[in-house]
Amino acid sequence: MRHFITHTNEKPFSCDACGRAFSRKSNLKVHFRIHLNEKPYSCNVCNKQFTQNEKPYSCDVCSKQFSQKSNLKTHVRTHTNEKPYSCDACKKQFSKKNDLIEHYRIHTDERPYSCHICNKQFSRKNNLNVHFGTHTNERPYSCVVCKKRFSRKYDLNRHFGTHTNEKPYSCEICRKEFSRKDHLKRHFYTHSNEKPYSCDICKAHFTQKHYLKVHFRMHTNEKPFSCDVCHKGFTLKSSLKTHFRIHSNEKPYSCPICNKQFSWKNSLNIHFRTHANTKPYCCDVCSKEFSQKSSLNAHILTHSNEKPYSCDVCNKNFSQKQTLNQHLRTHTNEKPYSCDVCNKEFSHKISLKTHLLTHTNEKPFSCDVCNAQFSQKHHLNRHIRTHTNEKPFSCDVCKARFSEKYNLKVHFYTHTNEKPFSCDVCNKKFGQKNSLDVHYRTHTHEKPFSCDVCGKNFSLKKNLKYHSQIHRKE
Numbered sequence: 001m002r003h004f005i006t007h008t009n010e011k012p013f014s015c016d017a018c019g020r021a022f023s024r025k026s027n028l029k030v031h032f033r034i035h036l037n038e039k040p041y042s043c044n045v046c047n048k049q050f051t052q053n054e055k056p057y058s059c060d061v062c063s064k065q066f067s068q069k070s071n072l073k074t075h076v077r078t079h080t081n082e083k084p085y086s087c088d089a090c091k092k093q094f095s096k097k098n099d100l101i102e103h104y105r106i107h108t109d110e111r112p113y114s115c116h117i118c119n120k121q122f123s124r125k126n127n128l129n130v131h132f133g134t135h136t137n138e139r140p141y142s143c144v145v146c147k148k149r150f151s152r153k154y155d156l157n158r159h160f161g162t163h164t165n166e167k168p169y170s171c172e173i174c175r176k177e178f179s180r181k182d183h184l185k186r187h188f189y190t191h192s193n194e195k196p197y198s199c200d201i202c203k204a205h206f207t208q209k210h211y212l213k214v215h216f217r218m219h220t221n222e223k224p225f226s227c228d229v230c231h232k233g234f235t236l237k238s239s240l241k242t243h244f245r246i247h248s249n250e251k252p253y254s255c256p257i258c259n260k261q262f263s264w265k266n267s268l269n270i271h272f273r274t275h276a277n278t279k280p281y282c283c284d285v286c287s288k289e290f291s292q293k294s295s296l297n298a299h300i301l302t303h304s305n306e307k308p309y310s311c312d313v314c315n316k317n318f319s320q321k322q323t324l325n326q327h328l329r330t331h332t333n334e335k336p337y338s339c340d341v342c343n344k345e346f347s348h349k350i351s352l353k354t355h356l357l358t359h360t361n362e363k364p365f366s367c368d369v370c371n372a373q374f375s376q377k378h379h380l381n382r383h384i385r386t387h388t389n390e391k392p393f394s395c396d397v398c399k400a401r402f403s404e405k406y407n408l409k410v411h412f413y414t415h416t417n418e419k420p421f422s423c424d425v426c427n428k429k430f431g432q433k434n435s436l437d438v439h440y441r442t443h444t445h446e447k448p449f450s451c452d453v454c455g456k457n458f459s460l461k462k463n464l465k466y467h468s469q470i471h472r473k474e
Contacts, residue, residue, distance in 0.1 A: 092200055103200055106219065120233075123220055131224035232340060243340045246359055262362055266353065270377075271364035 011021035013028040017035040022028040057072040061079045066072040083093035085100040089107040094100040111121035113128040117135045122128045139149035141156040145163045150156040167177035169184040178184040195205035197212040206212040223233030225240040229247045234240040251261035253268040262268045279289035281296040285303045290296040307317035309324040313331045318324040335345035337352040341359045346352040363373035365380040374380040391401035393408040397415045402408040419429035421436040425443045430436040447457035449464040453471045458464040
């Protein structure tokens with residue numbers, strides 16, 4: 001009869017304290033000791049007390065012990081690689097029924113775990129637990145050495161090894177030592193190139209379970225970490241921490257040379273190059289130097305004029321695959337990079353990085369001549385030309401030279417008579433966007449330039465300038 005209940009999933013024995021149900025009376029009895037705080041079993045060596053007796057079930061392969069036969073049975077599957085539970089939707093197999101249930105929620109988009117504070121929903125209980133810590137900020141476990149606090153005892157134990165510097169786990173291949181067993185295991189994959197963790201949806205493989213877990217949130221769109229100030233959600237705790245510096249104005253990264261501080265390490269790295277000016281990578285053809293090897297590789301293709309990557313839409317060719325991918329977004333209008341602060345989207349990662357500086361007001365690029373500071377390198381380069389009077393852009397037709405590429409482009413329209421900017425009202429065409437903007441005010445009667453003395457408004461800046469001379473003569 002007791003065995004038959006395993007088929008019916010019937011649980012006739014329920015706990016009066018918490019309502020939890022059990023298929024066996026003995027299991028209910030053991031469970032109830034949690035409420036009574038009853039611990040009838042004690043260790044003969046240290047007298048520590050327990051609610052349950054010894055672990056009579058032992059694994060024949062690794063000798064690990066279990067208190068219940070069902071737990072041993074589940075554990076044995078880790079050795080046999082037996083996976084008796086199969087998903088009806090995608091046929092993926094699992095060794096545990098629980099894993100199948102959790103996996104199936106990918107197909108149903110079911111999120112049964114809900115935060116009682118903000119009502120955010122999750123498909124996995126563990127993700128809810130992680131998220132809940134962002135509300136409570138509860139950290140009951142404290143380090144006796146540095147007083148740092150942790151939400152889990154496991155994290156405290158792991159942290160404690162940083163003080164003792166104990167490294168009991170060593171790699172059999174290269175003898176490198178580690179303080180934690182999981183670090184050794186993770187390191188071992190660098191020798192075997194093994195990636196044992198695979199994504200159920202896209203089949204991507206990972207060396208660490210943590211990487212798979214983080215990757216999986218891309219598919220579920222789960223963001224268990226949320227900002228207390230603006231409530232924006234994040235998939236990574238580190239992303240939340242970095243984002244929060246926007247609110248706190250925290251700048252933990254400082255330049256060792258000039259002590260200038262930055263919110264992001266990337267900004268510090270960019271700034272530091274203005275001091276070091278190190279460019280270790282040199283082109284064999286023209287001797288031009290680069291700070292990054294990837295920049296040198298991209299530059300080399302400019303000599304060979306090799307463009308092996310072609311766009312399927314417009315047949316345009318590119319020297320780099322990355323440039324082709326960026327170009328393709330002009331056809332798809334895809335903008336995969338979004339700002340954590342204002343949610344503005346960008347098609348290029350570098351555009352997002354540049355945009356982020358508008359929130360922090362960081363200006364990592366500084367002029368060596370006058371110390372003027374800039375948020376973008378090309379703005380600095382443009383500014384430097386005001387000191388050097390350099391004009392690197394020349395017209396192929398009349399050889400006129402310009403300090404900015406845009407000015408060359410505008411000038412070139414004088415040769416082609418091209419007028420790419422047209423008025424929506426009267427269809428009049430212009431060679432420069434600025435000329436179109438000025439013309440458009442004849443339709444709108446807008447007068448954006450105002451006299452500080454008499455308040456008179458003008459549509460053109462030069463007209464305001466002429467008008468101001470009247471007041472100077474008075």
